[in-house]
Amino acid sequence: MRRLWVTTLPTLMLLVVLEGLKRAGALPVFIPGPGQVLAAAWARPQLLWDNLLPTAGTATEGFVIAAVVTLAAAGIGTAVRRVWGAVYGLGVVLHAIPVIATAPLLALWLGTGAGMHVVIVALAAQFPLLVGAMQGLAAADARQIEMLHCLSASRWQMFRYLQLPSALPFLFAGFKVATPLAVLGAVTAEWAGADRGIGAVMLNALFSYDIVTVWLAVLTCCAFAGLAYAAWSLIERSALRWNRTVELPT
């Protein structure tokens, strides 16, 4: 509980300060007070739900696909050392392509449907997932490998008993960095063409100078990515109990 406080306090303080500044008239007209945004959310909860769900769905789907593909690619890169660099190189190049530019092009190619959205999310989220999986699968302790070799462990057993558990802290780090990127990717994809979704709400509101709704969409993205991040942290804490134990003196 204390931890939760410490984590969320700076954000809450920022919101309070913004509200104070707004009421004092110190903020320009295009920055609404958090209170106004909250009131807008309260007034139209249906708008929020109807549009958050498709965005969340796209982000999750693309994230899962990116996680599976990068883990497989990292597995290949680890098993066949010669392609290690090639896998990394491909990941870097894909990551370097600005999603904001590829989104409209992919929309022309794949149409503006769910398929295009998922592809863009996967592209936006893949790199931290790839780095986590590559570093993680290579992180197994050399002595532990020898220990399992002495036991004549098969390659699969080596993966299952040593490499995968050793990779978990790295994988979780990748998950946590990639989560907000997946949400951002989903919003960007919706800008390139969508009738529903937080990105679509954002774009429509921008064009109609509906400042409060723009900010409502922005804060909804933040809240969703933040909650997903918190969920990862909780799963990590219970899955990696061993990683926090301290060694006692002899």
Added chain:
Amino acid sequence: MSSRELVIDRVSLVFHGRGDPVIALDSASLALPGGGFGAIIGPSGCGKSTLLRLVADILRPDAGSIRLGGQTQRQARQEHAIGFVFQQPTLLPWRSVLQNVELPLAIVGRRSGRGGALSPAELIELVGLKGFENALPGELSGGMQQRAAIARALVLRPDILLLDEPFGALDEITRQRMNLELLRIWAESGTTALLVTHSIAEAVFMADRVFVMSPRPGRVAQTVEVALPRPRTLEMMRSPELFASANEVRDGLFGRTGHPSAVNAESW
């Protein structure tokens, strides 16, 4: 229980690193009867650990042969006849003590018949870790972790137990106690044991046969038979037989003149 005779016959190994090739072992030979306790002693860098890794089939020799009960080291490893205790405990930190000790059984498969006379729980009791079955390695002291590693090495009832300075990181007092326990466990299990150490007292106290190695290139320079009876007790540390054997080992390491040639070669 079964044990295997170990015969290392003129084994050589050259490491090809970045610089000039290093001759790690040059025609090293030793023989240890089944059920015996051997110790390899020598200065750092003489190839003690390398020799042990060759027996465990972690490294392959360039020349020479190794036989464990008539089989090659690869066959012996694949039959899970070799138990290895490393310098570090090398426990999997995400598995509890019990799960770590059970790991070899999980890898071999419980139907293989390689399961020991002693269950993992009984082995944990044997090494004095009863009550810590569910602790994670990170919650244990170094000595306790190494005991768990010994239990793990014994769970498949190995015919030969290889120990690479298992208590090197422990203080003298804990180390002495662990050595006594190791002797008790070895006597109960009936396995052949080969211990790498750089303590003369430890080598003579533990072993029936001490192999003295000289460095650069690494080879077995001398074999010293220790005439102490079993079971060994701490009182024997003061016996004339132990002193005689220790002196013989010391002569093998430094030469009878007391000129520390081996040590000099190392420190230069």
